[in-house]
Amino acid sequence: MNLRKKAVLAAGTLLRRDFRAIAGAFGGGERGGLAVLNDRLVKARRLLPEYDAACAAALKGSGALASMEDFRRLPLMGRAELAAYSGRGALASLKSGGTGSAGHVETRLDTGAVAARYAALLAVLETAGWRMGDKTAALHPREYAFFENLPARLAAGKFGGALFEFFQQYLLYRLVHNRKNVYYGGGIFSSPEAALALAEAAASERPVLLITRPDALMAVLRALRGRALPGFDRLKAVLTVGTALGDTVRAEAQERLGAEAFNMYASTELGYVALSCPRSNGWLHADQAGHILERAGDGELVCTDLDNALAPVLRYRTGDIGELAEGACACGTRGPLLKFRGRKDRFTDAAGGRLYEAELIDRVFGTGLPFFQLDAASSSILLPPGAGEKEAAAVREALGLLPGAYGAVGAGNLKISASGKFCFLP
Ligand SMILES: [Zn+2]
Known part of the structure; x- marks a missing residue:
């Protein structure tokens, strides 16, 4: 070593x-183990009053988890719970x-x-x-x-x-x-x-x-x-x-x-x-x-x-x-x-298939198409500068998009997230 x-x-x-x-x-x-889960749960409930109330209702008043079934009854956390923790x-x-x-x-x-x-x-x-x-x-x-x-x-x-x-x-x-x-x-x-x-x-x-x-x-x-x-x-x-x-x-x-x-x-x-x-x-x-x-x-x-x-x-x-x-x-x-x-974002193809980003990538990565984005908010295909309707048509064909979906074309305005991530479904 x-x-x-x-x-x-x-x-x-x-x-x-x-x-x-x-x-x-x-x-x-x-x-892991129940003891660890109970330790985490006690801490979370003490710090998050709303979560605590939701847990009390889910566990019918019981303070601790007696089994993994109890664990699976716990309410789901989201970003709001994480944001409510103090630093x-x-x-x-x-x-x-x-x-x-x-x-x-x-x-x-x-x-x-x-x-x-x-x-x-x-x-x-x-x-x-x-x-x-x-x-x-x-x-x-x-x-x-x-x-x-x-x-x-x-x-x-x-x-x-x-x-x-x-x-x-x-x-x-x-x-x-x-x-x-x-x-x-x-x-x-x-x-x-x-x-x-x-x-x-x-x-x-x-x-x-x-x-x-x-x-x-x-x-x-x-x-x-x-x-x-x-x-x-x-x-x-x-x-x-x-x-x-x-x-x-x-x-x-x-x-x-x-x-x-x-x-x-x-x-x-x-x-x-x-x-x-x-x-x-x-x-x-x-x-x-x-x-x-x-x-x-x-x-x-x-x-x-x-x-x-x-x-x-x-x-x-x-x-x-x-x-x-x-x-x-x-x-x-x-x-x-x-x-x-x-991510949870998805698109629907003409055959009615709900596809997520990994499957979208597999339909287009080998085709030589430029990077593009399916922007649901504007129902547009966003493309890099210099690309246009011809590339958009190729995207529609490669993906088998639902007729009428993503009809508009936006060039030169790919959306990159604040952390620099590129997603086909921004
Ligand atoms: Zn393996």
Whole structure:
């Protein structure tokens, strides 16, 4: 074991006794059980009066959970509950990206939860074949650049947050992990030249691991089509997180970049929830030790983070649609599996099929169409500059859109979220 890893494990163990177990394998450690759930529930009810009243009604006056059936009776939490927690005692207060109109939500974590998340991240990276100190390139939207955000944070008096992120980005990731952030702007989704420049900047780092959102990966792969690869000669794996990943994108990344592709389901609110394996074929292994995943009647994923003792996240509506399955993966691991299909937004095709973003991507990614968006608010197909009715017609055909839907065309005004995310269904 290398020295950096030894030092990190030793430091982590000072923060959490089970740090090594969590870092040792994704889904490792033992953090659940009714006692833990009851502890989180007591805390949440004490801090959130409205939630407390809803729990009392759901549990018919009983204060504690006697079984997992009781747990499944608890009211669902949403962003309002998370926003109602006070910020006291948090080591880290993380602001989510906020896709589309959903807005930001802050997640407050104490030291134990931060340590659990960091240990889980180490397990994720090692599953992807990375070893401590291996060169990593992480593609980041400019909106996340530390020094870009620093003046506003300091002006708002958020010194603790700024210091925490400086530690994370520059001391831990840069120096200890050997990770280099490569920043991009929203232009990569409308300009192939900008996407190619991003691909070249990432390749020039000669990374062993590439971490990226699926949206930026799509832009990079599209820009590289029909060209000689600009390097990536040492690349072993691509790790994606943050938006829906189509199977077609995963396949093209593996073939084109010669690297194994790993997809992760994670969020600011919940941490690292699920991770694919090379045999799982679009499904992801759920982290059974630290999370409880459920599926609401409409297909929405509902998730509990067992590690958050400060501002408990219990049966939280994720706003994401997915499938859950129980059983054995081809790799031999048993346990819950997740297939993430996209945000709740969907479109309907002419055959009446309700499709989410992952399926939309698979219908268009291989076609060579430019990036576009189906904007339900204006019933328009939004396109990059220079594209017009001809491209819109090709989009309609590729997707088999409902006749009359998305009739209008808007050029040059792709909507990029405040966190720099591109979604086909903004
Ligand atoms: Zn597997």
